[in-house]
Amino acid sequence: MTIKNFQKKEVSEQHSIIGVASNTPVESFERTTHPDAQWFAKPNLGMFIHWGISCVQGTGDLSWSMMATGHGTRAKTFNQYGFPAVARKMTPNQYWEQAKHFNPDACDPLKWLTAAKDAGCTYAVFTTRHHDGFAMWPSDQGEFSTKNYLHGRDFVGEYVDACRKVGLKVGFYYSPPDWYFNRDRMSFRYGDVKPHLGLDHQPVELAEKPVGENPKRDAGFRAYMAAQVEELLTRYGKIDLLWFDGSVQNAIAIERLRELQPHILINPRGHGVGDFATCECAFPNTKPQGWWEYCHIFNDGGWGYLNHEIYKPAGWALTEMTKAFCWEGNFLLNVGPDSHGRLPEVCYSRLKEVGGWFKQYAYTFNNSVRGPWPEKSSMPVAIVEENKWYVYMPYDQDDILIIDDPREPIKVTRLDTKQSISWARDEQGAIVIDIDPTHRSLLVDVLEINW
Template sequence: MAIQPWFTDAKLGIFVHWGIYAVDGVQESWSFYDDIVPYDRYMSQLDRFTAARYDPRDWARLFARAGARYVVLTSRHHDGVALWDSAHGRLNVGRDLITGYADALREEGLKVGLYYSHSDWSHPDYASTRRPGRPPEQEDNRYSEVAAECEDLAAWERFIAYRDGQIRELAERHRPDLMWFDGEWERSEEQWRIRELAALVRSYAPDVVFNARMLSEGDYATPEQGAPVVPPEGPWELCLTINDSWGFQHHDHHHKSVDQLIRYFTETIGGGGNLLLDVGPREDGTVPAEQAERLEGLGDWIGRHAEAVYGTVRGLPAGHHHGPSTLSQDHRTLYLMLFDAPRAAFGVRGLRSGVRRVTVLRSGRELGHRVIGGLHEAPGVLWIDPPAAADLDPHATVLAVELDGELELYRGAGRS
């Protein structure tokens, strides 16, 4: 099944890691799993999680201004705490924080994504089996696995029933456009009943998009934190934090700058992917000002250069242009991103297509250009005059290169 077109044209999504871990500002789930925070202390945050200033419409408006087309909220992380009043399991925040979120996104025209972890390190039936082929000498974590001789397959069936109950609640109530699963590494596809799980979600949301952590049912790859040097071939998404943390952590002030975020963003869309940019709201539901300011900054840049963002496909492979690029869907306009102000004419290599004109996208000013060199099948270099200082964008300047026909590239080594 082909991936939904809205996803590949979305370009920007917002990842929201929000849960009880924001109360003390500890790492979500992993802090107790790795014995950094005692389990009881971690869970004591549940009684102190207020969501007192949570306004999903504020979120939706902010994310829309950032230029996002979809949002993914952690409905339940590995800690097992659901953000809605689930009838399944014993851990939830005691109210429904998902419905308002989904309604607010749709009011702003944004697609609704829900994160859900396959694993649940708090459920009494979860640590009842182990992944097939897991070496006996490999150390087990008490929250996730048991020794082979202690497996309880009846308990695992109870866990799957609990999982299916929660997924049915989410899918039936919200008809999500995207389900973002996590934690798949702890069990096999057969243990997770991946095909049955996918069928369950699709029975309520037939056009749902799944990430790759749905294994054989996944629609797109999800590299995390590290931008790929060679972009994946198919649809993909880079998951990236604004600072160094997924959820809110009081001490983490190491925020990426707007310049850096624009670079990550343009390199990602230039490679054919989406950027899923993470924010970590405080426990009261407010987005930290430092993160909101960066979303606004990114959105301002996207708004000035929307033509080079939406409705485009992956641009030039590495080696043709020193920077990211995108290509219009008809393959007749190439958009070049410049992060540094050129001191002189700069070159674009390997263009077999003729060039009609080159303009600065923001101002519309036309730039001089010429092709120099070339021999036999190897085309010459397209040299473009530098934009004037007045035409430079403070973050990244975009040039529109209008071609005579569809883009044709030379990828050879030249004739010797």
């Protein structure tokens, strides 16, 4: 099984645990037509920021590290994903203890988001609350937020202010599942496996029926969730995008969200319907219908900060981005700040590489439409005019480019060198463009084909 298939399987398992309603909008749902939401229709690069109390130790992923998976997990993870993904497991009590030590003394969202803007991003999405239940703003709801632990410091507000200063659209990630709030009626054992495990990973019988099966407790949970979402949509001015990660359980209707923020874009993971499809960590096999977004992890090994501070190559990020853009989608690239609120220097250097490429080639996607990839081209293609193609050569692919088209190219140009490239036809009649692998860069090389 390939890494992509392992990722798809793991994402599917996690979505089942948190009750993701859907990753794809229902066709009958009427997508927003608000003028201030139409920016999402063109290819956009976004910065996803996963940050929370797990960064204190930086040895396990955000939230998921408190889910017991048993012996052999590290070897399995190493064999599937490589050493960057090998991480520690801890009990929920050990995990939540990190909140007492969470004190980001060098937090600088303006620096993060300036780097994002310079890299070509047009929007950002910040984890206001992950499944672990810790709210990154001083919420009036519950007992597990910066109000209780950091004297009311408002990381969400600081993030919003920085977005506005640099000119990025403001997105909020919010997890409807709250493992802290519901800690006495859920198992902390990964998957549907018994016996159930408690706050110290000891075998337990659940004291109450689980979420969704206890009407009285569920009503209180839904009220708490709805109140937190309303805080997010009323305290910080205009919010451009709301990124749910799990079922909202009818706690708050889309109509209410639009009443509070008429222009807002909403993904389908909370309600089963939404304005755009979301694809996670694996490029889709077929192009999603309508607006869509592809999110992936730049910081290798997990969504949150891990102290090995390994980031994937800039060429990888550009490859995944150009694939999404060529299918008229958006690419949301994840980073993870550390316990001080800093992004590692390697993150900034990678983003600088992405930004340099973007400054050189962003125009190739202006008013572009999907090209015939993979049906008739072996590499991603965007069409900007009827007789002009741009081909994006993936950094991890130094094969010969093959295009199945009966037309004769007038000219093929490599954009970075302005060099004219020769072409030929193979025995099947397909166009063959052979670029010597020693002449390839480690980013995404771009060809312009004029027909």
